[in-house]
Amino acid sequence: MKHWIHWLPGVRTLRQYEAAWLPRDIVAGFVLATMLVPVGIAYAAASGLPGIHGLYATIVPLLIYALFGPSRILVLGPDSALAAVILGVVTPLSGGDPLRAVTLAGMMAIVSGTVCILAGIARLGFVTELLSKPIRYGYMNGIALTVLISQLPKLFGFSIESDGPLRNLWAIASAILEGRTNLVALAIGLGTLTVILLLKNHKWLPGILVAVVAATAVVGALNLARYGVQVLGPLPQGLPGFAVPLIGYSDILPVLIGGTAIALVSFADTSVLSRSYAARLGTPVDPNREMVGLGAANLATGFFQGFPISSSSSRTPVAEAAGARTQLTSVVGALVIALLLLAAPNLLEHLPTAALAAVVIASAIGLIEVTDLKRIYRIQQWEFWLSITCFIGVAVLGVIPGIGLAIAIAIIEFLWDGWRPHSAVLGRAHGVKGYHDITRYPDARLIPGLVLFRWDAPLFFANAEFFKERALDAVAKSPTPVRWLVVTAEPVTSVDVTAADFIRELDETLQAKGIELCFAELKDPVKDKLKRFGLFTLLGEKYFFPTIGAAVSSFLKTYDVAWEDWEDQNKGSTDDIPG
Helix, strand or coil: CHHHHHCCHHHHHHHCCCHHHHHHHHHHHHHHHHHHHHHHHHHHHHCCCCCHHHHHHHHHHHHHHHHHCCCCCCCEECCHHHHHHHHHHHHHHHCCCHHHHHHHHHHHHHHHHHHHHHHHHCCCHHHHHHCCHHHHHHHHHHHHHHHHHHHHHHHHCCCCCCCCHHHHHHHHHHHHHCCCCCHHHHHHHHHHHHHHHHCCCCCCCCHHHHHHHHHHHHHHHHCHHHHCCCECCCCCCCCCCCCCCCCCHHHHHHHHHHHHHHHHHHHHHHHHHHHHHHHHHCCCCCHHHHHHHHHHHHHHHHCCCCCCCEECCCHHHHHHHCCCCCCHHHHHHHHHHHHHHHHCCCCCCCCEHHHHHHHHHHHHHHHCCCHHHHHHHHHCHHHHHHHHHHHHHHHHHCHHHHHHHHHHHHHHHHHHHHHCCCEEEEEECCCCCCCEECCCCCCCECCCCEEEEEECCCECCCCHHHHHHHHHHHHHCCCCCCCEEEEECCCCCCECHHHHHHHHHHHHHHHHCCCEEEEECCCHHHHHHHHHCCHHHHHCHHHEECCHHHHHHHHHHHCCCCCCCHHHHHHHHHHCCCC
16 A cells, blocks of 8 residues: 555645645635636647647646645646647647547647656656756757747737748748738737736736736727637536547557657656755655656546646746645646636637737747856857757757757767767876876876776777777877786776677787786776676786775886885985984
């Protein structure tokens, strides 16, 4: 039983619930619901889906995450960062059929949820850490641009055929030049956007709610629909029912790719947000349980006519500011929205599409990162251009290929430091403890006949041959005939079979030249691997030293070389001083 409770944090929270928390959770739930409704509808529209499904994708995840989610404060639901990914998959496959679009989006949620749950159970929560900040900034900036461009036609009051971000931008410009702009819709949209942005820094005031309610009231009171202003219309009454989203064989691959990409993007964002709140609240965070909680919420919403969801960096602070203490806040928020659908589905029928576009555009603007990229440009320009490459990839190739490019670049970046790592020949610098890189200490002295070669990475298949080349190069450049090559292996954390074979080849090459291959500071787990590979016996136990100093001492005892260490000189000078 205890094992299952580990994966059901909500049950544990309920057992520890304090009565004093209840009023604050209920109030925060009502406040949260007022923001969740317009945002959910807006993000559904941005994903190419009917607005009602944004509410379905809000109710279900809030309830499920309250049970499976480890964070007491995190709010899950439709997210602008995922809208472009969903739109990029459902638009070409649905052919304009909204029911088919909902089915495809539901299956993407199921795929995303399944991937997250399996990864969480397998304790793979660390994988998103492979996406460095510059890469994440790049693809998020690209997604923000894609989302923003996709909402411009609704803001201007016309429609275009979606055909990729750059072509869409050209089509939007052409439509504006042709005079297709609905000035009334544009005024409503720009007004809504202005109010949201002006009230953004006033955390106590729900800017989105104020702007959307005002836009809805104006459109309804003045009957602006007669001027071509598109409105949401009445919502279907009732709650979402259970439905299995069945897709065709031809849809499987793009849905699998899109769902997996969403799993990676959503968990990367959820993980960062949950860690930041865990640090602020002084509570531990388990990325694997976080992944299971996110996966369960996605899986459930896929079976109840929803679409992929993530955590929200805009709605979570609203819950916190309203006084939320536990996930009961999310439960109350979900129940309030459910009550709206049951009792007052026509309440939002005059909500203008241009206002929804403004909500999404404001969120997209919030995704854009510029300040930290400036800092990255100042301190490490190649990572800045890495970010720009990811940004261009998403903007030019589209969201799904762009995210694929970002992942590929992340893997290459991860491997690069290990593929062509730094290495150094070490020498003895006067007055400095230890042995150091002779390129950093040009005056460092080399012990005649001994090469101390440091390798600053794990040894594996991608860098094994390079290791051998650099080691032999160090021997070739020695100013004196070499008798020992000592690999100072403290940075080496692992050795694979390919690398072991190259070590064997290196030893054979050195033996032919009368040179012994030795290792110093090798970690025990790595030494155990060399024993399994037979290298420990081949090289000889006496050629493995615990420290560089031990290797040097052994060499000096074995060979009569002209060498006097500066520490011995200082000791001698001290001994000569009369007592």
